[in-house]
Amino acid sequence: MAREIYAYRCRLCDTMHYPFRMVCSGCKQNDFFEFDTVPLPKAGKLLTFTKVYNLPAQYEVATLGLGIVELENGMRMLGQLDIDEPAIGMPVQGTVEIVREEPYENFYGMVFRAA
Amino acid sequence: MSVDLEKILRPVDSPMEPYEPKYMLLASGEAVVVREVDRDEIPDLLKYVEPLLHVERDYYDVVASRVYAELLGHYQYRFQDQYVLAVQIDGELAAIVNGRQVNPKLGLSLHTLAFRRGLRVGAHAFAAKMEYHFDQLGHDEVLIVAESPIGFRRWMIEYKLEKRFEVPHELGGVPSWALTRELFDRARSSLVVGRRPVPPELLEKAQAAILPPSDPPTPALDPLAATRAKYDPTATALMIERWEMEGRSEDA
């Protein structure tokens, strides 16, 4: 089963949030956790990107591709890029994979490839 | 009799093509020359390396003591097939790199010792050394180890060296890494820089003499400051040492 990244929709005013916020930025009236989880769309277009050479200690690779993507529903997210020649505006498709490995724990996030 | 003994004790060097000097510009806009060093210039180098034996940070003391031994061995004809390259800025020594030939197809990188910091002189020098192994000496592979974490990050990860852990490197028997011709060719365009031939005035200045480095790494004021800071986080012992060195006393 494919993994998802979730956005949070306020049950009172339908404002969508990613990442999670305790108080809805739209109405500010919600009760604790008064949100519905909505899977984020996986298709979008690349807004900006970089290739990082100086990585933090946990990464054993030489470089890491990162980018900010504007998803189909207008929301944006940061993801790793598995793209040889990224360009601003290029259509991308994401899958949820392991993006960071720590001892005894793996972290999942979106990895985007050229669509 | 002594002449016969020397014939036995002295290693026979294989024919190795002499290094062709090159030059490049540093971030500061200064020009550096990389050239091979003659045996009779080694005593000068020893003079400049010696103070670094007492610099207890960034593994300068370990690297300097090994470089000193290698240079001295080379000078006294007790080291086979070693080459020594000097990196000079306006005649002044900025770095020493050395290595040797194991066999006509295999090289071994010894050390990179930088006297000037902040300008990536070490990176240039290391790349020059690798170029020498592959392009001039005709090696297919070079064995490498790193004493310092800075070196490790730069070379093992940046160059993506292959592990050759079954081969103990002669610098303390630690597992070796290898730079293969294929890896080097892939990295060549981004890592190897420099131009040839060296303009005559630059080369002449460099060959005239190896001048002492003007701003080499020096030991801390307190000779044990680096190690002591690890065990004495309050630094009070350090401060008391310094006062004693300055000759301050308790009298009113």
Added chain:
Amino acid sequence: MRDVYVAGIGITTFTRLEYALSEIASYASMMALKDAGVTEVDDVYVANMGGARVNHQTALASAVVDSLSLTPAGAAAIENGPASGGSAIKAGFQAVASGMDDIVLVAGAERMREVNNLEATDFVATLTHPIAEYIYGVTLPAHAAMFARLYMDKYGVTERHLAMVGVKNQNAALNNEWAHLQQEITLEGILDSPEAMTNNPYVAEPLRFFDACPVSDGGAALILVSKEKAQELGRPLIRISGVGQATDTHAVFEREDPTDLLAVRKAAADAFAMAGLTPEDVDVAELHDAFTILEIAESEEVGFFPKGEGHIALEKGETALGGKIPINVGGGLKGRGHPVGATGIAQAWEIVTQLRGDGGTRQVEDAKVGFTCNFGGFGNNVVCLTFVRED
């Protein structure tokens, strides 16, 4: 609200220091106390970001207040990422302005080089959003790089402009004995020559080695006092005339316009409004150039130049010493170094030095009004200050 004056300043060399974190903070504080001529204070604020994580030291202010024999004065450590210094100054300002305190010590320190570079990079990255950013391996240089790429695409800023800021600031540091970097660089060496790519490799495309500030240890401190105290101490009257702070979304991708730094814009506007000044009144400025692109962007957001024209002003030399609005004449973060907790205080230190006329070879002529911008997070928490000299 009372007026607040800076009566004393102190700073350590920014470099690799072998002293413990609390010693670094205390050293700079002692200099400031001596400069002001006081041995007692009402409150102590110590700015620091990494003490707990990198140096195994929490409750830093409690260590410092005792080390300086200032007990039983109140003391608190202030952590606000790279804007810790600015926040500590704001806290000290509020203490004196409210009438609650007459003398406050505000210090900032960081000892990042206790760990290696990879750990230091990771520690700074912890200020990013834990789920939406940190786990992806994003670093501050990565954020600055993505921001720079958008800026280059939208406003025509080039790698050359970035390099020009780097050269301007690193060379300016040669006039500052306390600065970390004391090495001249040239555009030819870092950009134009065939060797430039090795001299100046990519850190996170399109940002290169000389576009980023070094990792430094260091400390700085200020003594803030009421007007009566300042006159009593006979120190030059340098007043903090405006304080502004603003925040923005935590995750960088949630910013309204990814090329805007709204928190900078609002914090600067609030500071100027409080001071009754405009950007044109500023004689000397310290902007937060952790990455060269930030100096260009901030110079526009605080109001020195129209949006998208900061790089044009840079080309014309308007931001260099002797130009229309000298920025970072002491080296900025790029040349002076960036011990994270100390930076906000060091910026104030430089401005006060300039307004006192003690700038030596980097003195801005007849500086009367100074401005600082301390940029926390990646632009989501910014503190701006204005300083005026009262003759």
